[in-house]
Structure formats: C-alpha cells, structure tokens
Amino acid sequence: MDFTKPRNSFLFTLLLILSTITYAVLDDRWRNFGINKTVGNAWDLNFTSITPVLSVLVLLISFLSYGIMWFFDLKLNKTFALFNLAFLIPCVGMMGTGLQFGYSLFALLMLAINIAYGIRTKKYDKKQNLQ
Known part of the structure; x- marks a missing residue:
C-alpha cells in the first residue's frame, strides 16, 4: 500500500472503524447496566x-x-501516516486500559503533523507552479 496517498489511510481507518463496531456489537460487557432505584431511578452504567x-x-x-x-488531494508523509495508523491500532485494541490514552494522544499528534505536512506541500507546489 502506498501511504503517501490519503485514500489508503482513509480506507484503512474505515477498516478500523468497522472492526471497532464489530467488537462493540459482539462484546457483552458494553451491555451491563442497571437501574438504581434508591437514588431516584438513576442509571448505573458500566x-x-x-x-x-x-x-x-x-x-x-x-x-x-x-x-x-x-x-483536496493532499500528499501525506509516509512515515507520519504509518505512525498514525500504528498508534490507532492499539488505541482501538486497548479500549479499557490506561495506555490507550497515550496512544490516542500520539495518534492525534501524528495526524496533526501529517495534516500540516500535506497543507505545506500543497502550498509549496502552488508556488513552484506560479514561477
């Protein structure tokens, strides 16, 4: 896969979303809830x-x-795209642990860097075409 094109990262992220939805549907711990009538019918979620x-x-x-x-046909940095997707996989896989928070922050950081890189290269290409 060529990760310099956003289409591949987009499709890979779609695959992660579908696997997360499948996991949430098949996992039974998300359905544990109850009604606590001693506090005025407050919901007790898990x-x-x-x-x-x-x-x-x-x-x-x-x-x-x-x-x-x-x-917008922006180019991606291959390294940052791979790091972002590499941090997204454990972020989804470890939804209940404390490490997941760190993976989420790193995934957002890599995404922000990749967006800035894409915008910068698009502007640089426009400047080169004008000269």
Whole structure:
C-alpha cells in the first residue's frame, strides 16, 4: 500500500472503524447496566472512564481528516501516516486500559503533523507552479 496517498489511510481507518463496531456489537460487557432505584431511578452504567469514548473519537477524527485530505488531494508523509495508523491500532485494541490514552494522544499528534505536512506541500507546489 502506498501511504503517501490519503485514500489508503482513509480506507484503512474505515477498516478500523468497522472492526471497532464489530467488537462493540459482539462484546457483552458494553451491555451491563442497571437501574438504581434508591437514588431516584438513576442509571448505573458500566463506563468507568472516558478512555473508550476518546478512542472512538480519535478514530472518527482520523477518518474524517483523511477523507478531507483525500478530497483536496493532499500528499501525506509516509512515515507520519504509518505512525498514525500504528498508534490507532492499539488505541482501538486497548479500549479499557490506561495506555490507550497515550496512544490516542500520539495518534492525534501524528495526524496533526501529517495534516500540516500535506497543507505545506500543497502550498509549496502552488508556488513552484506560479514561477
């Protein structure tokens, strides 16, 4: 796969989203909830922290960003794209651990660097064409 094109990163991120949805549907621990009637019918959910939500949020942000970069035909840095996707895989795989927060932050950092690189190369190419 050529990871200098946003299309491949976009499709790989789509594959990660589909595998996350499949995991969430097949996993039974997400369905554990109850009603606590002693506190006035308060819902007692099993979500102990925000890390699973952060993982899905990072995945969706990456998906949308690569889609936008593909639409505007921006070039990606191959190294940063591979690092971003390499951090997204454990980010999705370890949704309940503390390490997942670090992987999410690194994935967002690599995505931001890759977006900046794509915009910079697009502007540089326009300057070269004008001269």
